[in-house]
Amino acid sequence: MSHLLKDIAVFFDASDAGRQILDCAAQLAGAQQAHLIGICAASPGEQPPQDAYAFGPALEDVAARQQSARDTQLLQAGQALAIAAARHDIHAEFRVIPYSESGSAAALHALYCDLLVVAEPAVGTPLSWSTTRMLQTSGVPLLRVPATWHSETIGRHIVLAWNASRPARRAVADALPLLVTAATVDLLLIDAQPQTGRYGDDPGADMAAYLARHGVHVELRSIASHDHSVAEAILAEAGARHADLIVFGAYSRLRLSEAVFGGVTRSLLAASPLPLFVSP
Template structure:
């Protein structure tokens, strides 16, 4: 298990959400002394109507103009990445991928990093086929999802960890450990632990809290009863009440058939993204 975020990747573009997520990822890279990989998917702008009547050498001219426009756009995005890196004293690099790439091809660009940062509700700078669930399932890279409304607010200072004793939840904690160690406060939240007593033991959450404490995480253990409310609603309610700026959870810890038929915590959180989410699978 790593205790450092050496490489962080971010999907971004020139849009307001794209620049917003770039700023947050750059700030995160600076605070963790990480290398930031800025990734954008360039799409070819539609040609003007008159281009459809081009013939002979004019067709070549249309193609050259479109390629020049795309190159200029890429230069502008590279410059915005450079400025963001400079503001937060971080190193980085710029990668351009095709807007039409399949998710399996595109995931290769993010595989060699410790964390991928994306925007919500739309993933700025992503290829056509990308979605958060696909990224999780195909790349195995943990994702930090930033809602567009999260303006000029910290990320990862006051963290809520949703712990249910599952393998996915355990993996999420391991992946998020660098951020948990640097957080000011971490709440380890257990919801209805008696329902899965076989995963928790006699004192639910105590062993995981002790494990986190040994890693110098400032952790507080909370056990709560859902009272029949959806688990996702309970997680968000406690996160907001504690003024948390990030929730860590393991995706799809219920059987896939159950998730697809009845929905679940993962589906609800990934759809709504009320606060920044650190998701692993």
């Protein structure tokens, strides 16, 4: 198959939530025949109470116990990665980064990957983690999976949000390896009207034809938002279609507008109960 993800990275740790997101990433890597990079930020360790003090040998003992706890957590994380790799028959590597590592430094670990997988709330990430900052600095698409998501599948039934913008087109390209392997893909347009220079005379038809030529099982759906926001309309339609993944391009409007008015990107990131494939 020509359309495959080759390198997938995942932030995880040895917690239950960390193992859950690791298994999601490993399952996807197995389906895509991809190399998996497991990234874990070393925990800062247990913090002493604010009114506690340690001096001399006692201070050394506290430091030793914290280091031992970190070593144990990292050992468990590495073992979890090895088990997941064996279960899904994939090659994997383990990277440990400082908990205090900056967001821009952390982005370097994702820079040479096709996809970065993260949990929501995030686990295994550095102190300065920010989804929006990672999207802006790395240029790598994110698959964000809520901790409340317990379905065995991600990406079998996809809703692809399309508004004929540059970010939406980038999302199509980034997600194509998942789109071609999905059982169904709903190409979703919200409040789309025939418009020269954007949608054309038949909104979504050209993109649907493009996807079909790539082997995507696509169905065009154009709906009105009525009294709901675009993000609410997308989520409602995804729920009605029993989707297990929403694909969209981030920041279709000006960044200033996003910052001031919120926007579809922020609303989906804040409210989606479904996994999100977010393309920068």
